[in-house]
Amino acid sequence: MPAKGLLLPAALALVIALPSPGEAAGDAEKGRQIAIDHCSRCHVVPDYNPYGGIESTPSFRLLARRDDYLERFLTFFERPPHPVVVRIPGVEPPTDDPAFVATFQIQPEQVDDLAAYAAKLHAEQ
Known part of the structure; x- marks a missing residue:
């Protein structure tokens, strides 16, 4: 019985810890620059390309319009084809096969910056 009593507070703490839609911990302007520097070779970045x-x-x-945009941007490096192209310190690539294009490296906090940029785009819609 005591475990059931702990489940609700633990779930509530998790919900409180997650960012709200339209909210991200990073810097949107830094995220935009990362998008220009690295993502624009495949994605259209507003007001750039x-x-x-x-x-x-x-x-x-378009990605920022999705209901789950924040989760998608926070986990983009796990979603194909990104694992082959993006390198993040501490995150192992999924394969030893060579990448089909030049790889690039970003820091974990830069993922938050990209998510903040996506949140800005989401709020503008």
Whole structure:
């Protein structure tokens, strides 16, 4: 019985710890610059490369419209094809196979910056 009494407070603490939609811990301007420097070779970044990106790759604005945009941006490096291309210290690549394009490295806090940029885009819609 005591375990049941602890479940609700633990779940509540988890919900409180998660960022709210439209809220992210990083710096949106730094995130925009990271998007320009690294992500714009595949994605359209608003007010930077309106005719760029790869046709089959969603734009940052389109991704930011999704209900689960914040989770997607916070975990983008785990979502194909990113694990082959993005290197984050402390996160092992999923394969030893060579990448099909040049890889790049970002720091864990820069993931928060990208998420903050996505939150800014989300709030503008």
